[in-house]
Amino acid sequence: MxxxxxxxxxxxxxxxxxxxxxxxxxALAASDISAVTSLHGWEEEDGTDNSSASQYFDLWxxxxxxxFNLDIEGAGRYTIIENEVEPGDDSPNRLYSLAMTLSTxxxxxxxxxxxxxxxxxxxxxxxxxxxxxxxxxPVSFTTRWGILAEVDSVELSEDETFGLGVDFEIIRGMFxxxxxxxxxxxxxxxxxxxxMDWTWSWFKHxxxxxxxxxxxxxxxxxxxxVGTRIFLSELISATLxxxxxxxLFSSQSIYSAFAVDPAETFMLTILFTPNAQTRYLWExxxxxxxxxxxVRYTLGASWSPGKSHIVSDLMQYNGDSGTLTEIQFDFxxxxxxxxxxxxxxxxxxxxLPDKPKIRxxxxxxxxxxxxSSKTELSLRIEQTDDDVSELSTLSGRLALALRF
Amino acid sequence: MNIGKPGSNVKSAVAVLLLIALSSSPLWAMKFxxxxxxDESVAExxxxxxxxxxxxxxxxxxxxxxxxxxxxxxxxLGPTKTHTPLWVLQHGPDSAQADAQCRSCxxxxxxxxxxxxxxxxxxxxxxxxxxxxxxxxxTSRFRVIHPLKATPGQINxxxxxxxxxxxxxxxxxxxxxxxxxxxxDSHRKSWSLIAAGSGSPIxxxxxxxxxxxxxPDGATSSQVWSSDHSREARRSLKTCQSCxxxxxxxxxxxxxxxxxxxxxxxxxxxxxxxxxxxxxxxxCQKCHFAGTF
Numbered sequence: 001m002x003x004x005x006x007x008x009x010x011x012x013x014x015x016x017x018x019x020x021x022x023x024x025x026x027a028l029a030a031s032d033i034s035a036v037t038s039l040h041g042w043e044e045e046d047g048t049d050n051s052s053a054s055q056y057f058d059l060w061x062x063x064x065x066x067x068f069n070l071d072i073e074g075a076g077r078y079t080i081i082e083n084e085v086e087p088g089d090d091s092p093n094r095l096y097s098l099a100m101t102l103s104t105x106x107x108x109x110x111x112x113x114x115x116x117x118x119x120x121x122x123x124x125x126x127x128x129x130x131x132x133x134x135x136x137x138p139v140s141f142t143t144r145w146g147i148l149a150e151v152d153s154v155e156l157s158e159d160e161t162f163g164l165g166v167d168f169e170i171i172r173g174m175f176x177x178x179x180x181x182x183x184x185x186x187x188x189x190x191x192x193x194x195x196m197d198w199t200w201s202w203f204k205h206x207x208x209x210x211x212x213x214x215x216x217x218x219x220x221x222x223x224x225x226v227g228t229r230i231f232l233s234e235l236i237s238a239t240l241x242x243x244x245x246x247x248l249f250s251s252q253s254i255y256s257a258f259a260v261d262p263a264e265t266f267m268l269t270i271l272f273t274p275n276a277q278t279r280y281l282w283e284x285x286x287x288x289x290x291x292x293x294x295v296r297y298t299l300g301a302s303w304s305p306g307k308s309h310i311v312s313d314l315m316q317y318n319g320d321s322g323t324l325t326e327i328q329f330d331f332x333x334x335x336x337x338x339x340x341x342x343x344x345x346x347x348x349x350x351x352l353p354d355k356p357k358i359r360x361x362x363x364x365x366x367x368x369x370x371x372s373s374k375t376e377l378s379l380r381i382e383q384t385d386d387d388v389s390e391l392s393t394l395s396g397r398l399a400l401a402l403r404f
Numbered sequence: 405m406n407i408g409k410p411g412s413n414v415k416s417a418v419a420v421l422l423l424i425a426l427s428s429s430p431l432w433a434m435k436f437x438x439x440x441x442x443d444e445s446v447a448e449x450x451x452x453x454x455x456x457x458x459x460x461x462x463x464x465x466x467x468x469x470x471x472x473x474x475x476x477x478x479x480x481l482g483p484t485k486t487h488t489p490l491w492v493l494q495h496g497p498d499s500a501q502a503d504a505q506c507r508s509c510x511x512x513x514x515x516x517x518x519x520x521x522x523x524x525x526x527x528x529x530x531x532x533x534x535x536x537x538x539x540x541x542x543t544s545r546f547r548v549i550h551p552l553k554a555t556p557g558q559i560n561x562x563x564x565x566x567x568x569x570x571x572x573x574x575x576x577x578x579x580x581x582x583x584x585x586x587x588x589d590s591h592r593k594s595w596s597l598i599a600a601g602s603g604s605p606i607x608x609x610x611x612x613x614x615x616x617x618x619x620p621d622g623a624t625s626s627q628v629w630s631s632d633h634s635r636e637a638r639r640s641l642k643t644c645q646s647c648x649x650x651x652x653x654x655x656x657x658x659x660x661x662x663x664x665x666x667x668x669x670x671x672x673x674x675x676x677x678x679x680x681x682x683x684x685x686x687x688c689q690k691c692h693f694a695g696t697f
Contacts, residue, residue, distance in 0.1 A: 087573035188683040254651035259670035263557040287557040324552040342528035346543040360544035366528035
């Protein structure tokens with residue numbers, strides 16, 4: 001017997017409504033509720049004005065039920081756009097998630113049931129899920145099940161996911177996690193993956209890690225990471241990492257039968273932290289494929305003198321697909337206990353093979369008034385421009401955040 | 405040399421590994437708990453996670469005001485497996501765990517700021533495009549520089565937030581405004597407009613059934629369009645899918661039914677083909693006649 005489409009979604013919604021109705025009768029131990037109202041205004045690239053209004057909320061409550069904790073958390077947003085002109089503008093622009101977690105006070109087990117609606121810019125997905133975790137000592141087990149539905153006006157298509165996992169602390173500081181996951185619909189197995197994650201911290205923050213995601217359908221690596229972070233001294237750390245990835249397709253996609261070349265990346269990162277207020281970063285990564293490669297350099301620094309904070313990055317990419325240089329800068333400071341300001345921006349210069357250079361920039365300035373720890377009012381204005389578009393554009397954001 | 409039965413070697417190896425693991429495993433050690441500390445009014449993250457520290461894992465000296473040194477030796481602080489340099493690529497499964505302690509330091513808006521549209525914690529340095537808040541990697545006018553940001557090594561990252569059709573929806577919208585800029589390299593060559601030979605008509609004037617007349621078994625002369633599109637597809641097949649979701653464009657040359665009949669399958673296809681045939685025979689039938697695969 002198969003359930004009609006949408007049945008699990010309706011069941012989860014019903015269960016969550018019951019829980020919310022039952023919440024007032026249970027012992028409420030803690031709660032945190034926030035709401036943000038924001039207004040956005042911007043110029044389209046043809047010079048016309050556009051705007052939107054958005055309401056966002058976030059809540060978390062914890063109730064004590066004998067030896068159990070009941071956590072309910074949710075977030076949601078609704079947005080209205082004045083003129084829907086670009087792809088994605090006509091999506092309902094709504095997002096919500098609602099989850100209930102029943103856990104033992106000693107942390108040995110938990111059950112989560114949740115629902116999430118995400119606006120994926122061009123499509124809308126509805127995800128319902130259940131998750132059960134049990135563990136004691138160095139071992140914990142996880143099992144989970146979920147349904148992901150693409151909300152479509154014509155029909156509701158659903159994929160199911162099922163996963164099993166185990167986390168094991170092998171010795172102090174060494175952890176191994178193995179996870180199996182499969183996605184399927186009524187007729188066939190769409191993807192089947194097994195992942196292994198190993199981490200070993202053997203001295204202070206020095207560590208080594210390996211992640212291996214194996215696609216059981218294609219019998220090939222989907223993503224792999226091997227790396228280590230070592231401290232050369234109290235002030236300097238170095239991270240060396242190898243990363244490999246290739247795309248993953250559903251068995252129902254014709255692309256699952258096509259040969260692909262994995263992309264490999266070697267990365268070296270050095271962090272120098274001379275004191276608690278200053279940090280410098282230098283990063284070099286080399287990305288290579290069967291028929292080409294690219295090198296990315298990053299230089300970054302952050303300083304926190306007094307009540308100010310300054311962050312700056314310079315990134316340069318040189319590859320057979322082109323060159324890109326980016327500079328970013330952010331400065332924030334507190335003028336008083338109640339008022340902060342920020343200014344900054346970025347510049348980029350990109351060049352595709354056989355094409356002219358394109359420069360692009362963004363600059364912003366903003367202020368934030370915090371009359372109390374529960375109220376925040378901010379205004380941010382940004383200007384962007386590039387060599388391709390005919391007009392520069394101005395955008396603004398006015399937001400009021402309240403916490404209860 | 406007699407190395408014994410394979411099974412006994414495996415059992416011995418497992419026994420030795422277990423012995424090594426258990427001999428040093430603190431099975432009786434206390435587990436660090438954020439929840440426990442919150443109950444004891446250590447609610448401020450910064451009490452232990454000091455600004456500017458080397459790592460998000462606190463140094464043990466920050467525990468000393470409240471704990472004895474001997475006690476700390478028996479309390480492993482746990483891994484930070486979600487905070488590696490490739491955090492953005494790996495945090496999904498970890499953050500989905502019910503006991504994930506992301507909330508100890510982050511509000512949920514931290515997640516949805518990247519995952520389409522949160523607005524709580526909108527600090528002044530954080531930018532929004534239209535109604536969506538965007539990660540720091542989306543600098544300037546991101547649509548101008550994204551061809552160089554979305555390199556094959558990073559492409560999986562793009563599709564963690566964006567649906568495949570996101571690319572095609574946007575390209576379709578701008579195609580009329582910048583007709584020359586929105587084509588990938590191989591498409592600019594327009595193979596269908598290339599002459600089939602000296603003094604011959606262009607490819608566009610032939611039908612798919614005629615391909616084999618000049619290109620038996622899919623053989624093609626060395627030609628820019630052919631090699632370019634192959635390189636682009638093998639590097640970044642997801643981008644092909646974004647504009648050609650059903651793969652129809654590929655079938656013109658890669659179908660076994662007609663056209664050039666060039667096999668696109670990977671080297672290990674014979675080992676794995678039975679799985680795909682079993683799970684989705686209708687996908688095979690897009691390019692193969694029933695009973696021939």
